[in-house]
Amino acid sequence: MSADRLPPQVLAADESNDRRQGTPRRGTGFLTEPFRLGTTPSSTVGPYLAIGLTWPDGPDVVAEGTPGAIWLRGRVFDGNGDLVPDGMIETWQADPDGRFAHPDDPRGAVTTPGFRGVGRSHTVPGGEYAVRTLKPGRVPDGEGGLQAPHVDVSVFARGLLDRLVTRIYFADEAAANAEDAVLRSLPDDASRATLIAQPSADGYVLDIHLQGCTAKGMDETVFFAV
Amino acid sequence: MLPRYLREPAERRTPVAYAGYKSTGLRAPLRTPVDLPHRLTEITGPVLGEDMVTAADADLTLRQGGEAQGQRIIVYGRVLDSDGRPVPHALVEIWQANAAGRYRHVVDNWPAPLDPHFDGLGRVVTDDLGRYEFTTIKPGAYPWGNHHNAWRPAHIHFSLFGQAFTQRLVTQMYFPDDPLFGQDPIFNSMPTTARHRAVSRFDLERSQPNWALAFQWDIVLRGQDQTPFETDDDGDVA
Numbered sequence: 001m002s003a004d005r006l007p008p009q010v011l012a013a014d015e016s017n018d019r020r021q022g023t024p025r026r027g028t029g030f031l032t033e034p035f036r037l038g039t040t041p042s043s044t045v046g047p048y049l050a051i052g053l054t055w056p057d058g059p060d061v062v063a064e065g066t067p068g069a070i071w072l073r074g075r076v077f078d079g080n081g082d083l084v085p086d087g088m089i090e091t092w093q094a095d096p097d098g099r100f101a102h103p104d105d106p107r108g109a110v111t112t113p114g115f116r117g118v119g120r121s122h123t124v125p126g127g128e129y130a131v132r133t134l135k136p137g138r139v140p141d142g143e144g145g146l147q148a149p150h151v152d153v154s155v156f157a158r159g160l161l162d163r164l165v166t167r168i169y170f171a172d173e174a175a176a177n178a179e180d181a182v183l184r185s186l187p188d189d190a191s192r193a194t195l196i197a198q199p200s201a202d203g204y205v206l207d208i209h210l211q212g213c214t215a216k217g218m219d220e221t222v223f224f225a226v
Numbered sequence: 227m228l229p230r231y232l233r234e235p236a237e238r239r240t241p242v243a244y245a246g247y248k249s250t251g252l253r254a255p256l257r258t259p260v261d262l263p264h265r266l267t268e269i270t271g272p273v274l275g276e277d278m279v280t281a282a283d284a285d286l287t288l289r290q291g292g293e294a295q296g297q298r299i300i301v302y303g304r305v306l307d308s309d310g311r312p313v314p315h316a317l318v319e320i321w322q323a324n325a326a327g328r329y330r331h332v333v334d335n336w337p338a339p340l341d342p343h344f345d346g347l348g349r350v351v352t353d354d355l356g357r358y359e360f361t362t363i364k365p366g367a368y369p370w371g372n373h374h375n376a377w378r379p380a381h382i383h384f385s386l387f388g389q390a391f392t393q394r395l396v397t398q399m400y401f402p403d404d405p406l407f408g409q410d411p412i413f414n415s416m417p418t419t420a421r422h423r424a425v426s427r428f429d430l431e432r433s434q435p436n437w438a439l440a441f442q443w444d445i446v447l448r449g450q451d452q453t454p455f456e457t458d459d460d461g462d463v464a
């Protein structure tokens with residue numbers, strides 16, 4: 001094909017407009033960053049999570065009858081202030097001595113028999129979650145101090161393309177809460193209040209608001225990027 | 227030394243909200259999440275092993291005393307962290323629709339048949355090299371109400387704990403070259419640079435003659451940051 005028959009898009013193609021101006025044509029041959037595999041992207045649990053994610057003992061961070069056991073309860077709300085009936089929460093926490101059931105805890109294993117640290121509760125049928133557990137102890141904060149007793153929480157639901165992470169603190173730990181680095185990093189008391197569970201008849205209660213709902217006077221829960 | 231876990235930049239992660247996926251509208255938080263430094267609670271996590279599974283949980287094709295209908299497949303791969311290290315002895319939970327695209331769930335009522343020998347639940351624990359394997363049925367596509375004529379591409383839901391709270395992952399595995407990808411907002415919510423990591427690879431070599439096709443899918447959890455922080459014996463991090 002002669003040049004006069006080539007279309008303008010072909011004739012105009014040269015290296016004057018490519019995207020590597022000012023950079024070497026090839027790399028140096030040395031890795032300038034550590035080699036890493038890209039992580040697998042998350043997705044929603046969808047509406048049918050109960051098929052795969054139900055454990056008969058899901059809510060039992062400790063077994064029934066464990067001395068000192070409490071229930072952590074709450075409801076999960078959406079941006080209309082309506083209950084979320086098809087979500088799931090998972091909890092992860094230290095035992096009453098502040099130790100984790102995990103080999104990376106440098107202070108040694110959990111000392112409380114039967115304490116597994118993890119709980120899982122679906123919000124069916126009424127939008128309420130509930131886990132039976134022991135109130136956690138204080139945990140080192142990595143800066144020479146102690147964190148207030150807390151529970152890390154993951155929230156999963158249809159309509160969430162990644163899990164949400166939040167924390168549960170305890171209202172009757174005012175002194176510890178006041179010096180907790182995470183709570184102190186929040187902008188105001190209203191934000192902190194979304195993380196603080198109140199004492200109830202059989203433990204503590206804290207509702208989770210995926211979004212705020214001004215009409216019903218509900219604040220969005222503080223969520224964390226981990 | 228306590229580990230810290232890598233934070234994948236936002237542009238390489240699935241956003242919590244995606245406009246095309248309607249259910250995110252009232253559920254995904256509107257405020258920016260607060261950065262949570264990785265301390266003991268985050269670098270530890272549930273250790274869930276063999277006591278969570280039975281041998282029968284790895285084969286979804288034999289339930290209630292009979293064989294499930296549909297295309298028998300093997301889904302296998304490795305669970306790794308982003309440094310390429312295997313994640314051994316880690317719980318992998320899956321759930322999926324049957325060959326007709328129907329879930330055994332009270333909320334799923336679209337007119338496709340249930341299969342008495344398929345409940346769609348699988349569980350395994352990874353081996354010393356981080357490997358997992360399921361025998362199952364290729365799930366069917368199914369319609370949903372997100373937009374007109376919306377169909378989910380065939381997929382299997384996966385849930386993994388890894389070894390730390392930071393590594394927790396729930397996701398969906400897809401099959402190669404599905405023509406439904408283009409119209410699916412859940413697939414397209416994943417950043418273009420990461421989407422291919424959710425798609426399995428057809429593996430003729432691992433397919434079993436006269437028995438089952440095979441699909442390979444490796445799952446990559448967040449690895450550890452290169453600069454661990456110091457700790458003394460009482461776990462107080464310096």
Ligand SMILES: [Fe+2]
Pocket residue numbers: 046323378381383
């Ligand atoms: Fe699904």
